[in-house]
Amino acid sequence: MSQPDNPAPKAVYVKSYGCQMNVYDSQRMADVMGAEGYREVATPEEADLILLNTCHIRERAAEKVYSELGRIRIIKDEARAAGRKVMVGVAGCVAQAEGEEIVRRAKVVDLVVGPQSYHRLPDLVARAGVSPGVVDTEFPVEDKFKALPATPEAKTRSRGLTAFVTVQEGCDKFCTFCVVPYTRGAEVSRPVAEVLAEVEKLAAAGVREVTLLGQNVNAYHGAGPDGSEWTLARLLYRLAEVPGIARLRYTTSHPREMTDDLVEAHGDLPALMPYLHLPVQSGSSAVLKRMNRKHTRDDYLRLVDRIRAARPDIALSSDFIVGFPGETDADFEDTMDLVRRVGFAAAYTFAYSARPGTPGAEMDGHLEEPLKTTRLHALQALVTAQQHAFQESLVGQTVDVLFEKAGRKPGQVVGRSPYLSPVQVIGPSSVIGSIVPVRITGAKTNSLDGVLAADDHMSAVHAAE
Numbered sequence: 014m015s016q017p018d019n020p021a022p023k024a025v026y027v028k029s030y031g032c033q034m035n036v037y038d039s040q041r042m043a044d045v046m047g048a049e050g051y052r053e054v055a056t057p058e059e060a061d062l063i064l065l066n067t068c069h070i071r072e073r074a075a076e077k078v079y080s081e082l083g084r085i086r087i088i089k090d091e092a093r094a095a096g097r098k099v100m101v102g103v104a105g106c107v108a109q110a111e112g113e114e115i116v117r118r119a120k121v122v123d124l125v126v127g128p129q130s131y132h133r134l135p136d137l138v139a140r141a142g143v144s145p146g147v148v149d150t151e152f153p154v155e156d157k158f159k160a161l162p163a164t165p166e167a168k169t170r171s172r173g174l175t176a177f178v179t180v181q182e183g184c185d186k187f188c189t190f191c192v193v194p195y196t197r198g199a200e201v202s203r204p205v206a207e208v209l210a211e212v213e214k215l216a217a218a219g220v221r222e223v224t225l226l227g228q229n230v231n232a233y234h235g236a237g238p239d240g241s242e243w244t245l246a247r248l249l250y251r252l253a254e255v256p257g258i259a260r261l262r263y264t265t266s267h268p269r270e271m272t273d274d275l276v277e278a279h280g281d282l283p284a285l286m287p288y289l290h291l292p293v294q295s296g297s298s299a300v301l302k303r304m305n306r307k308h309t310r311d312d313y314l315r316l317v318d319r320i321r322a323a324r325p326d327i328a329l330s331s332d333f334i335v336g337f338p339g340e341t342d343a344d345f346e347d348t349m350d351l352v353r354r355v356g357f358a359a360a361y362t363f364a365y366s367a368r369p370g371t372p373g374a375e376m377d378g379h380l381e382e383p384l385k386t387t388r389l390h391a392l393q394a395l396v397t398a399q400q401h402a403f404q405e406s407l408v409g410q411t412v413d414v415l416f417e418k419a420g421r422k423p424g425q426v427v428g429r430s431p432y433l434s435p436v437q438v439i440g441p442s443s444v445i446g447s448i449v450p451v452r453i454t455g456a457k458t459n460s461l462d463g464v465l466a467a468d469d470h471m472s473a474v475h476a477a478e
């Protein structure tokens with residue numbers, strides 16, 4: 014692909030909104046354009062191609078994209094005035110949902126590409142170079158992942174010691190509030206061999222921790238090398254054998270898909286980290302029914318008991334929607350009660366936002382915004398208190414930390430605990446890349462302070478001398 018008005022090498026900037034699957038897709042988009050000679054840059058001002066990888070989950074997310082496009086129009090105009098051509102693409106779920114509407118509403122946009130078509134970016138960029146306003150929001154029959162170029166090893170190394178790998182896409186659950194089944198399409202699992210090859214490449218480039226991603230990751234049922242369908246648990250056991258991979262995580266799970274083998278894996282697979290994001294959405298069975306969640310409050314509480322029986326130290330996080338149509342004070346109190354019973358290490362809380370085209374938007378009993386906000390604040394206060402309590406509970410404990418990078422302060426190194434909290438210690442940079450025991454000495458809301466357990470031991474020895 015060539016564009017004579019700009020000399021090579023060209024630069025691409027990708028901005029990611031929303032979930033971790035978008036973070037992964039953004040990296041892969043940069044890889045696709047990297048194979049075409051584009052280097053990745055950190056600001057839109059430096060780029061010849063600006064891609065916004067959007068999220069459509071709540072209304073304001075789409076509006077944010079349109080206001081960002083307003084800022085990008087200025088960058089594009091300034092570049093044009095300086096004799097430089099800049100192309101702008103909208104990718105992701107807003108692209109899928111709004112398609113042509115985006116090019117109508119924002120003239121700055123040259124191309125629109127849905128989440129299932131971004132392997133075709135080079136062709137779309139070439140077409141948009143000739144005639145702006147190209148839209149590709151198909152769900153193609155070819156396997157996007159097979160068509161994507163491999164990430165160069167140097168690129169993987171530059172992205173650090175932890176990596177995401179999408180293993181499952183799409184959703185067949187049709188929760189009545191959610192746009193995902195419409196924007197991401199039907200549930201599809203990548204074959205085991207493809208996932209394994211990607212994880213082996215990551216490990217060879219120094220990655221120590223892999224998070225498997227999917228809108229319903231625990232519904233994974235990829236084709237195994239033997240022709241049988243593998244569950245997520247079986248895949249996790251296999252990936253744990255890849256040399257170099259020390260830690261595995263997966264997200265996001267649906268409570269209905271927490272099969273016995275997966276619960277058991279939490280008990281006996283040391284590489285599987287004791288942190289699980291398990292969205293419940295509401296603590297009221299009546300609301301859950303209207304949400305079409307296909308689980309009740311008691312199902313969820315029983316599931317939590319099963320998981321904790323398998324792995325007593327597991328930390329749980331969740332998503333909650335408050336103010337779903339018809340939610341009464343008693344329903345909301347059921348949510349508060351469920352939170353108190355479970356005790357979460359973290360939680361994402363959202364006020365219900367009606368999404369056009371979803372059954373929830375058509376339901377009776379929409380709540381006034383102020384009531385949603387009041388409930389949201391009450392729930393947030395409760396989960397924040399629980400988050401503090403969880404962090405505090407780690408003080409005095411020794412936990413394994415995977416050190417990832419230097420900290421902001423001199424001599425500081427930072428990593429993550431098994432429970433995903435960032436941990437900072439004063440220590441040598443040689444620990445980066447290793448998993449090292451750390452005694453936690455202090456807790457903040459979003460991070461922990463600690464000392465290397467080895468240093469602790471040495472100071473105990475010196476004290477005894």
Ligand code: SAM
Binds near residue numbers: 190292
């Ligand atoms: N697949 C996951 C699941 O089943 O829970 C998560 C999907 S979604 C990307 C992430 C979260 O956004 C949801 O768990 C839900 O709490 C929230 N969400 C989705 N649609 C929403 C809506 N219409 N209004 C408010 N929050 C919403």
Ligand code: SF4
Binds near residue numbers: 185188193
């Ligand atoms: Fe959306 Fe429900 Fe599917 Fe999660 S399970 S992606 S909330 S429809």
